[in-house]
Amino acid sequence: xxxxxxxxxxxxxxxxxxxxxxxxxxxHEVFDAEATAAYEGLKAACNSAQAPxxxxxxxxxxxxxxxxxLQGSPRGSSQHTILAFQEVANAWPTRPLRCQAIQxxxxxxxxxxxxxxxAGNEQADEQAKKGARGILAGNEQADEQAKKGARxxxxxxxxxTRYAWAHRTLKExxxxxxxxxxxxxxxxxxxxxxxxxDKRPHELSLPRATLGxxxxxxxxxxxxxxxxxxxxxxxxxLECSCGHPKTPHHFYYCQKGHKASxxxxxxRQVDEILRSKSGTRDLHEWxxxxxxxxxxxxxx
Ligand SMILES: [Zn+2]
Numbered sequence: 098x099x100x101x102x103x104x105x106x107x108x109x110x111x112x113x114x115x116x117x118x119x120x121x122x123x124x125h126e127v128f129d130a131e132a133t134a135a136y137e138g139l140k141a142a143c144n145s146a147q148a149p150x151x152x153x154x155x156x157x158x159x160x161x162x163x164x165x166x167l168q169g170s171p172r173g174s175s176q177h178t179i180l181a182f183q184e185v186a187n188a189w190p191t192r193p194l195r196c197q198a199i200q201x202x203x204x205x206x207x208x209x210x211x212x213x214x215x216a217g218n219e220q221a222d223e224q225a226k227k228g229a230r231g232i233l234a235g236n237e238q239a240d241e242q243a244k245k246g247a248r249x250x251x252x253x254x255x256x257x258t259r260y261a262w263a264h265r266t267l268k269e270x271x272x273x274x275x276x277x278x279x280x281x282x283x284x285x286x287x288x289x290x291x292x293x294x295d296k297r298p299h300e301l302s303l304p305r306a307t308l309g310x311x312x313x314x315x316x317x318x319x320x321x322x323x324x325x326x327x328x329x330x331x332x333x334x335l336e337c338s339c340g341h342p343k344t345p346h347h348f349y350y351c352q353k354g355h356k357a358s359x360x361x362x363x364x365r366q367v368d369e370i371l372r373s374k375s376g377t378r379d380l381h382e383w384x385x386x387x388x389x390x391x392x393x394x395x396x397x
Contacts, residue, residue: 152202
């Protein structure tokens with residue numbers, strides 16, 4: 098079994114299962130199949146849309162011999178394939194990157210151990226068993242096919258636990274690294290608003306139009322005087338109809354807006370309205386009632 102995991106970028110860990118199940122073939126043919134799968138999978142990952150936004154690529158195999166040879170001097174079967182894998186892996190740091198924050202990174206090859214003696218395995222094993230009925234059913238079909246193939250020597254089923262363990266471990270590590278990255282690199286406006294990372298941001302449940310207004314107000318990138326001046330936009334209206342400059346927080350202070358519909362947020366500060374779940378909900382309802390950005394502070 099082989100897993101490829103792209104990690105350390107902006108878009109979350111991305112995995113691709115290149116081979117799965119058990120191959121009922123003599124040992125050396127299993128070796129060749131795994132080596133070929135590693136090489137083909139690596140090429141696909143290098144050419145993927147995620148590669149320019151990703152730091153490291155992890156190649157996880159449960160075949161210890163293949164994992165060792167991919168990292169060292171190949172001997173015996175599939176030497177040519179293993180050398181080709183190493184050539185592509187060595188070129189990984191030179192691929193074009195599309196984001197300054199991403200480091201060139203490396204291709205890491207790891208053997209995924211069996212489940213004996215691994216911390217937390219029992220829990221993962223339970224979870225894997227619950228979710229693995231489909232996979233096991235697939236293995237049974239493969240068994241039937243293998244038996245028809247007569248020349249094969251049946252091997253032990255690959256326990257789904259191995260992937261469950263690797264997947265959970267990598268997800269946790271990715272999340273920790275992303276949190277560290279965000280703590281250092283979050284835009285100043287987000288730091289000022291104390292907006293951290295959330296796996297399920299509450300604002301994503303807002304209607305799209307309000308979400309757009311919210312993100313503009315948080316980031317300062319939108320129909321605002323300073324933003325237009327900074328980028329030299331012409332033919333733009335820099336003031337609200339009340340005469341004050343358009344700013345990210347003007348909706349909160351505009352007297353005309355308040356007259357059109359009283360603010361539902363009481364004494365809460367503008368930062369709270371832009372950050373909290375109840376604040377963003379109140380903002381949505383108020384925008385619906387006041388038509389603020391449509392009639393009072395329109396784009397043109
Ligand atoms: Zn105004």
